[in-house]
Amino acid sequence: TGSTQPQRMLEAVQKNATKGDPESVFSAIDYYCRHKEWAMNVGDEKGLILDSVLTEVNPSIALELGTYCGYSTVRIARLLSPGSKLITVEFNPAFAAVARQIIAYAGVQDKVTLVEGPSGDLIPKMKERFGIKSFDFVFLDHWKDRYVPDTKLLEDCGLLRKGTVLLADNVICPGAPEYLKYVRNSPRYESRYFKSNLEYSKVEDGLEKSVFLG
Numbered sequence: 001t002g003s004t005q006p007q008r009m010l011e012a013v014q015k016n017a018t019k020g021d022p023e024s025v026f027s028a029i030d031y032y033c034r035h036k037e038w039a040m041n042v043g044d045e046k047g048l049i050l051d052s053v054l055t056e057v058n059p060s061i062a063l064e065l066g067t068y069c070g071y072s073t074v075r076i077a078r079l080l081s082p083g084s085k086l087i088t089v090e091f092n093p094a095f096a097a098v099a100r101q102i103i104a105y106a107g108v109q110d111k112v113t114l115v116e117g118p119s120g121d122l123i124p125k126m127k128e129r130f131g132i133k134s135f136d137f138v139f140l141d142h143w144k145d146r147y148v149p150d151t152k153l154l155e156d157c158g159l160l161r162k163g164t165v166l167l168a169d170n171v172i173c174p175g176a177p178e179y180l181k182y183v184r185n186s187p188r189y190e191s192r193y194f195k196s197n198l199e200y201s202k203v204e205d206g207l208e209k210s211v212f213l214g
């Protein structure tokens with residue numbers, strides 16, 4: 001069966017991972033995507049950088065823009081302290097449907113709220129809908145030309161506070177040049193580039209970590 005690639009990824013998880021074991025879930029996805037079919041998960045190499053930034057920040061409330069199949073959702077949620085929450089936003093209903101199943105299989109569903117829709121519409125509703133004061137951590141991994149407008153939207157909606165950490169995937173490949181200019185030239189951010197490789201490939205890519213200074 002598994003007619004779409006996300007569905008085949010889900011099948012690989014159900015076949016090769018242990019229910020309730022988040023590590024085995026994203027490892028099964030990494031194996032599948034490295035050996036069978038490439039897919040746009042943040043992957044194991046950049047995933048280690050994501051893990052280390054998360055461990056440092058230890059967010060109580062985190063936001064992910066671009067769920068896809070839930071690979072980074074599971075990676076993030078497994079590291080959250082009890083009572084901490086991750087809100088993840090996905091535009092594509094087919095991706096969201098698979099992500100919900102992968103998140104549940106990993107057993108992290110109690111820490112995760114998956115919201116479907118365009119980030120630009122959902123960000124302004126975050127405070128009222130989820131009673132959020134501000135985010136401690138934001139992972140940007142959606143349309144690369146949405147990184148700047150959505151960062152500005154987060155600022156304007158008062159969803160960032162002094163010390164909020166933004167971590168952006170793909171700043172080199174496919175690339176987010178406008179975003180790099182924005183956070184590196186703004187006095188309101190302290191930015192640092194973590195050089196790595198595009199998931200399951202030798203092509204350079206990296207993550208940009210930017211601390212909002214208020």
Ligand SMILES: Nc1ncnc2c1ncn2CCOCCNC(=O)c1cc(-c2ccc(F)cc2)cc(O)c1O
Nearest residue numbers: 040041066089090091117118119141142143170173174
């Ligand atoms: N809530 C929302 N609001 C708006 N838009 C939204 C949304 N939720 C999702 N979307 C839509 C976009 O979702 C996917 C974005 N991710 C990527 O496009 C991506 C591409 C590559 C890649 C592809 C081909 C290559 F050759 C080389 C690299 C690698 C990556 O790591 C990527 O992350």
Ligand SMILES: [Mg+2]
Nearest residue numbers: 042141169170
């Ligand atoms: Mg990405």
